[in-house]
Amino acid sequence: MASEAALDAVRPRAAARAVTPRRERALVRAAQRGDAAALEALFRAHWPAAYRAAWFVVRDAQAAEDIAQEAFLAAVAALDRFDRRRPLAPWLRTIVARRAIDALRARNLRREVGDAALAALPSAQREPPAGDLADALAALPDDQRTVVVLRHVLELTPGEIAAVLGVPRGTVNSRLRRGLDALEPWGRGAR
């Protein structure tokens, strides 16, 4: 088992390094055989996107941590039953997306008082204000922000997003378009 210190020593850039489908299949096979280093490689490859996506959807570090953790625990629990011919990433990311959306909906049902971010409206100004792309993304309305995060952080397809959200695919595309248009001044507009 790689130590905690060894994991911490991994540079952030390396932690987010993409894993090819072939390499991922090999890692899943190794993890099924009990190779902890393979699990660690899968964790490094997929956890950052899971946490970031959850955070940008729910904007709550504790909830995001739980969502990403639950997704990985589900993966560990299902490891023996997992079909090695299927890619792991879409399955894991769909779990994260569903949990994050459930958490967001539960929170909205609560109608929290004093959560200024929930009431934030998309900025009408076209010039980049103070703040960065992360602030701008966080300030998008829930429906647009969720779609942008699922598409560009979790890399789900519009069809997968429509299935997760339970809305028509055209709605996903229009929300995505409006969200990306709002982010354009920060360098992430529609292209």
Added chain:
Amino acid sequence: MSGRRDPLRDLRAPGEPDARRRAWDVASAAFEERAARAGRAGRAPVWRRPALVAAAAAALLVAALSPPGSAVAGWLGDAVRSVVEEDRPPARASGLDELPGGGRVLVLAAPRDGGPAEPWIAGDAGHRRLTGPVHDATWSRAGRFVGLARGSELLAVDLHGRRRWTVAAPGPVHALRWSPDGYRVAYTAGAELRLVAGDGTGDRRVAFRRRAGTTTAFPALAWRPGARHVLAFADRRTLFVADTDERRVLWRRRSPNLTTVEFSADGTRLLAAGRRRVSVLAARDGRTLAQARARPGTTLAAATWARTGRRLALVRRTATRAEVLVGRPARNRIRLRRLFAAGELSLAGFSPDGRWLLVDWDETGTWLFLPVDGGRARQLTAAGRRFRARDATPRSWCCPP
């Protein structure tokens, strides 16, 4: 997607390094547990591998007889031992996997960075962190799930921290209590006492107090064991016992400032404790069966039944120290004897077999396992460190066989 690197993919979220470290701890622990299970299930007994054992023994003999080989004899000895001992259970990582009295303990561990407490479990179900910060936690009846309170959210997770359901409450959630049959969870949310089914559905209000102030309106709750869903709850002045299925109050009595109510395991008696007095009441009609008062200059801090229902424990505090007392109700009185005394103590409860009492000795960071029938006490020092925390408070000990 264009060929350019998408800047949205490079965004960082707050708290990522710490969250990543904690998540890896949990994931790797779950993986180790899975590997250990698979290893125990799939490994052939050592007697089926005589050739391997014989070869290793022969090698050891050759090494011992040969001067040049004597240097490696120790290593070979270790190798033989590892073959022979391979089928034994793995060494315990800490003193938390096997508790005196068995069962499992629910712990709230306050992190070293001063953040809110996180729920952990220790004991026969493993030793692991369940989720991020919460402010209250309770076992389900059989100890297969944990109910957690986080702000205005009530959630149920399994013993691996996987979320089973969530309820959005109308106010800060406190005082969770899972019914003995597992089909109801009672909790307070600000000024309300509420009830939800054990699967997270059917959330509804049971009682309401307009002048709740900043603290919870119902500081003490308990379910009665039995077929009906009978709940005891106390506001600032009155103790109620109600059938929540029929939505009917069975009886009430004036009992100001109760901090604890708890039914005995057979459901016939109700322990009702405040800072000045502890009473044992008849569960059927609220009649006082026995009681004890705090001496002048002392207060009562906690009280709980042993699983058998014949014995109870409580903490009595003076200005400088605390005492753990155990006793039996008899002839209108509760005869108490002192089990342990020290500076600052709090009760976590009796072991599932009723023979041990778990006490948190706060100022030393030590958990004490006190044998109530006599014998040698055991202790777990530096309890916080075992949960990677500044402080670890045992909340309750689960579950009766």
